[in-house]
Amino acid sequence: MIRQPDELNKMRRAGKVVAEMHEKTREAIRPGITTLDLDKVAREVLERRGARSNFLGYHGFPAVICTSPNSMVVHGIPGDYVLEEGDIISVDCGAIIEGYHGDAAYTAPVGTVSKEAQRLIEVTERSLWAGIEQLTAGNRLHEVGRAVENVALAGGYGVVRDYVGHAIGTAMHEQPQVPNYWPGNPGPKLKVGMVFAIEPMINIGTEDTYVLEDGWGVMTADGKLSCHVEHTICVTENGPEVFTLA
Numbered sequence: 001m002i003r004q005p006d007e008l009n010k011m012r013r014a015g016k017v018v019a020e021m022h023e024k025t026r027e028a029i030r031p032g033i034t035t036l037d038l039d040k041v042a043r044e045v046l047e048r049r050g051a052r053s054n055f056l057g058y059h060g061f062p063a064v065i066c067t068s069p070n071s072m073v074v075h076g077i078p079g080d081y082v083l084e085e086g087d088i089i090s091v092d093c094g095a096i097i098e099g100y101h102g103d104a105a106y107t108a109p110v111g112t113v114s115k116e117a118q119r120l121i122e123v124t125e126r127s128l129w130a131g132i133e134q135l136t137a138g139n140r141l142h143e144v145g146r147a148v149e150n151v152a153l154a155g156g157y158g159v160v161r162d163y164v165g166h167a168i169g170t171a172m173h174e175q176p177q178v179p180n181y182w183p184g185n186p187g188p189k190l191k192v193g194m195v196f197a198i199e200p201m202i203n204i205g206t207e208d209t210y211v212l213e214d215g216w217g218v219m220t221a222d223g224k225l226s227c228h229v230e231h232t233i234c235v236t237e238n239g240p241e242v243f244t245l246a
């Protein structure tokens, strides 16, 4: 969908709230705190900024962020899990301003992590930016997935196919979906005013996943590490504009 300038301004504002949720939760990450502590930090940002949560109550989700450590890919429910030195943790945040959504995630090291974990984060971030670069008017949407996949596969990693990115606007998850792989066709032509959430989920081992009994947490099938990063990006006349950067 093509968004009007006043709609894009609301999405910019929602994006800034998400960026602040990232900043404040990142500052709080250290060994010994729980994932529920991070949810509290994110709630404070939403309240201070007068924003609503798009995560809380989504199909019954009980928190304002998703926290997914180590071999959890996405959708972890914040709780009593205590972060340990050497963990990596994905923190996915969202906010609504005047009915318009922002959605973005980062993966952070907890203290000092293995070289293997550090490299996974670096390559996943690089794959996200390679995807973002494809969001230019006239290009085709699924070039995003091809670019993400090229970086991740060159790194020797598995690219999760069970979960994908999405268009975003007056709902968090709008059509079309944005796979992190080449889906076999080029997809729709990109136009100025379209907004997408691009979110590679990259695994050290297999791309296969399963869902925990809580119905939310998505795990790597082989128990190896997974990394998830995401931004909300608009196609503008001057190229991609990332709404969820500070």
Ligand code: MG
Residues within 6 Å of the ligand: 092, 093, 094, 103, 104, 105, 199, 230
């Ligand atoms: Mg997200």
Ligand code: MG
Residues within 6 Å of the ligand: 103, 104, 165, 166, 197, 199, 230
């Ligand atoms: Mg998303």
